[in-house]
Amino acid sequence: MANPSSSSPQRTVKLYGQPNSPAAYEIRDFLSRSVVEFLWVELTCDEDCQSQLGLPVLSELRLPIVEFPDGHQLFSPTIQEIAQRLGWVSQPKFKEYDLSIYGAGPAGLSAAVYAASEGLRTVLVERQAIGGQAGTSSLIENYMGFPEGISGADLAERARQQAVKFGIEVLLLREGVKARFDNNRIYVDMADGNKMIARANICATGVEYRRLNLPDEGKFLNRGLFYGAGASEAPMCEDEHVYVVGGGNSAGQAAMYFSQYAKQVTMLVRGSNLAASLSDYLIKKITATDNIKVLFNSKVTDLMGESALKQIEITDNKTDTTQQVKTQKLFICIGGLPNTDWAKDTHIIRDKSGYLITGSELLKKGRPPATWTLDREPFYLETSVPGSFAAGDVRRGSVKRVASAVGEGAMAVTFVHKYLGETQ
Numbered sequence: 530m531a532n533p534s535s536s537s538p539q540r541t542v543k544l545y546g547q548p549n550s551p552a553a554y555e556i557r558d559f560l561s562r563s564v565v566e567f568l569w570v571e572l573t574c575d576e577d578c579q580s581q582l583g584l585p586v587l588s589e590l591r592l593p594i595v596e597f598p599d600g601h602q603l604f605s606p607t608i609q610e611i612a613q614r615l616g617w618v619s620q621p622k623f624k625e626y627d628l629s630i631y632g633a634g635p636a637g638l639s640a641a642v643y644a645a646s647e648g649l650r651t652v653l654v655e656r657q658a659i660g661g662q663a664g665t666s667s668l669i670e671n672y673m674g675f676p677e678g679i680s681g682a683d684l685a686e687r688a689r690q691q692a693v694k695f696g697i698e699v700l701l702l703r704e705g706v707k708a709r710f711d712n713n714r715i716y717v718d719m720a721d722g723n724k725m726i727a728r729a730n731i732c733a734t735g736v737e738y739r740r741l742n743l744p745d746e747g748k749f750l751n752r753g754l755f756y757g758a759g760a761s762e763a764p765m766c767e768d769e770h771v772y773v774v775g776g777g778n779s780a781g782q783a784a785m786y787f788s789q790y791a792k793q794v795t796m797l798v799r800g801s802n803l804a805a806s807l808s809d810y811l812i813k814k815i816t817a818t819d820n821i822k823v824l825f826n827s828k829v830t831d832l833m834g835e836s837a838l839k840q841i842e843i844t845d846n847k848t849d850t851t852q853q854v855k856t857q858k859l860f861i862c863i864g865g866l867p868n869t870d871w872a873k874d875t876h877i878i879r880d881k882s883g884y885l886i887t888g889s890e891l892l893k894k895g896r897p898p899a900t901w902t903l904d905r906e907p908f909y910l911e912t913s914v915p916g917s918f919a920a921g922d923v924r925r926g927s928v929k930r931v932a933s934a935v936g937e938g939a940m941a942v943t944f945v946h947k948y949l950g951e952t953q
């Protein structure tokens with residue numbers, strides 16, 4: 530079980546809530562990505578309430594309830610309150626750091642391990658859960674060193690422990706929202722009103738799933754419609770027909786994981802084959818799994834239900850014909866959009882989609898951008914602002930894989946050393 534500020538184990542947390550509760554889903558997702566062992570207890574009537582909690586009336590409870598191993602209960606808590614109770618929320622220790630890293634996915638975690646092990650005073654800032662996208666993966670099978678595969682959350686937790694061992698400071702549930710570069714420093718406004726100052730920074734803020742943008746999406750969000758691979762939800766999908774939208778590795782992995790629990794899994798793929806977007810090992814597995822079906826040239830065009838998702842409309846891209854199918858579980862795993870809003874009012878150059886441009890890609894006719902202030906050209910992972918680096922999925926042209934994100938995180942630290950050497 531994870532604890533961003535130490536590596537001591539904890540005992541099981543209990544989560545009580547009603548089926549199809551978006552708040553309960555968010556807590557399950559956070560706990561599962563943070564490798565906190567928990568027991569989900571579904572309450573559907575007053576009798577459940579009485580037997581589980583010794584409280585008589587379900588409608589009078591502020592759900593969900595999180596019960597910690599010491600018996601303390603939080604009623605309808607925010608993620609922040611849960612993290613606080615677990616001892617994971619702390620204040621920055623220093624006024625200024627050598628290096629601030631934004632994003633604790635594979636790129637940020639790898640940068641944290643190398644920076645801390647090499648003695649840089651480093652802070653790692655993460656707005657959600659440790660592990661980033663990788664933390665939502667049920668089984669990563671192609672990362673070197675794990676022949677049987679490893680869950681993304683476990684991999685991230687190992688990296689976190691390693692970084693903590695080397696003295697990294699982790700600030701969880703903090704988000705950098707705006708940056709300013711001045712006096713060889715980066716000044717970042719945090720969402721909670723705090724400021725973070727560092728001599729160099731690595732942006733490892735990755736990407737997040739694009740939205741379907743369907744009319745009733747908000748109504749069904751986390752009430753049957755989920756963004757991501759749903760690792761925390763699979764055990765609750767027994768006897769269900771689960772639909773997964775997407776044809777990439779994240780969708781393929783999700784389909785494989787759900788197939789172990791659900792009655793049937795259908796992948797809805799926009800293209801006409803899997804080979805263009807899915808790794809060969811996953812294509813072989815999916816093809817060999819009886820309860821996974823792939824519908825090509827298809828997209829979701831409507832969502833239906835009362836308080837929760839009950840039915841979806843699927844449209845065939847080629848024939849424009851539609852069909853309506855019953856399902857209570859729809860998982861969306863379609864491509865990403867980079868998290869770079871924080872760079873909006875700076876000299877950092879982004880491409881049209883928002884990816885950060887680095888290194889030689891910044892040169893026009895062999896020259897750095899006009900705002901570039903140094904005699905040398907930008908280093909390979911350096912953005913258009915000296916001392917500000919990008920690593921992993923957020924960087925234009927990066928290979929969207931765990932191994933490449935880890936490699937770039939480590940590499941970025943080497944450039945940080947070079948940069949800090951110049952500005953001594």
Ligand SMILES: Cc1cc2nc3c(=O)[nH]c(=O)nc-3n(C[C@H](O)[C@H](O)[C@H](O)COP(=O)(O)OP(=O)(O)OC[C@H]3O[C@@H](n4cnc5c(N)ncnc54)[C@H](O)[C@@H]3O)c2cc1C
Binds near residue numbers: 634654660
């Ligand atoms: C379900 C799934 C399965 C996958 N399986 C595989 C696989 O088997 N093999 C493989 O090689 N790759 C896989 N991938 C891809 C791989 O996970 C990504 O390429 C990798 O996670 C990218 O790492 P990253 O650190 O660049 O970014 P991310 O993992 O996206 O992490 C970015 C982090 O930054 C945080 N953040 C964003 N904005 C801010 C901010 N302003 N302030 C603070 N924090 C912020 C986010 O919350 C997030 O935690 C999978 C992806 C998914 C979604």
